Amino acid sequence: MSASTGAVAPDIAAAVAALRGGELVAFPTETVYGLGADARNSEALRKVYALKGRPSMHPLILHVLSADDLKDWVSDLPSAAQTLASRFWPGPLTLVLPRSARVSDALTGGQDTVAIRVPAHPVARTLLAAFGGGIAAPSANRYGRISPTRAAHVREEFPTDLLVLEGGDCEVGLESTIVSLVEAVPRLLRPGSISRTDLESALGKSVKVGAGADTPRAPGSTAQHYAPQTPLELVPVGALSSAETAAAARGERVATLACPPISDPATYGRALYAELRRLD
Incomplete structure (x- = not known):
């Protein structure tokens, strides 16, 4: 195929x-x-x-x-x-x-x-x-x-x-x-x-x-959807080093997912789920 x-x-x-x-x-x-x-x-x-x-x-x-x-x-x-x-x-x-x-x-x-x-x-x-x-x-x-x-x-x-x-x-x-x-x-x-x-x-x-009082339930719209198993934290680039150091001090394994520029949302979206799965 x-x-x-x-x-x-x-x-x-x-x-x-x-x-x-x-x-x-x-x-x-x-x-x-x-x-x-x-x-x-x-x-x-x-x-x-x-x-x-x-x-x-x-x-x-x-x-x-x-x-x-x-x-x-x-x-x-x-x-x-x-x-x-x-x-x-x-x-x-x-x-x-x-x-x-x-x-x-x-x-x-x-x-x-x-x-x-x-x-x-x-x-x-x-x-x-x-x-x-x-x-x-x-x-x-x-x-x-x-x-x-x-x-x-x-x-x-x-x-x-x-x-x-x-x-x-x-x-x-x-x-x-x-x-x-x-x-x-x-x-x-x-x-x-x-x-x-x-x-x-x-x-x-x-x-x-968003939903109103009479809006039907939509597929895939609950808080449980699309949740990675790995806890995520959004960190600005300037704070990345200190965040990694703090996590390591807590005995946590850390992986960094570097996102493409937000000016290119299509590339961002295309890669997001696959990268989250890789982290899991």
């Missing part, structure tokens, strides 16, 4: 067969690797929660091939959704919309909304096209752990029998931006590579940040 072209046809065929058989498949997206299940199969969705150790009230993100598929999953499509889909899909943006009656509670965490996006990674798109349906896929890691940005990370998390499609390093390396469109004013529920400014520019109006 090639990181540039993605998984080869036999691997895609095996993944499709596994999904149709109610099994789970890990696959790359431009954000992180996902743990995929047939979004219409409630039993398969419950396997996702069980394997990850994820609370069942936490909704999953649904991945579809194109915006044309929204009609099969949502009951109402506001103009803002069409605008954002046209501007950012395929890409790292998840929209929270009113669900249709056919959508399983196991996908939505029992809510009346569904979180949905169209991924850009060629392997994810090839898989979706071959499967011919929606794939629910949270990040392919144990609940509360750092999300995987390489196939090797997935195998570290789940070393037993799990089909993993190879797709190289994830281009974005951070979870998708999540926007709720179920209220009059859009809400940014989870930041990502698509910023609030990007959203407001596309919509031509303001976007609120």
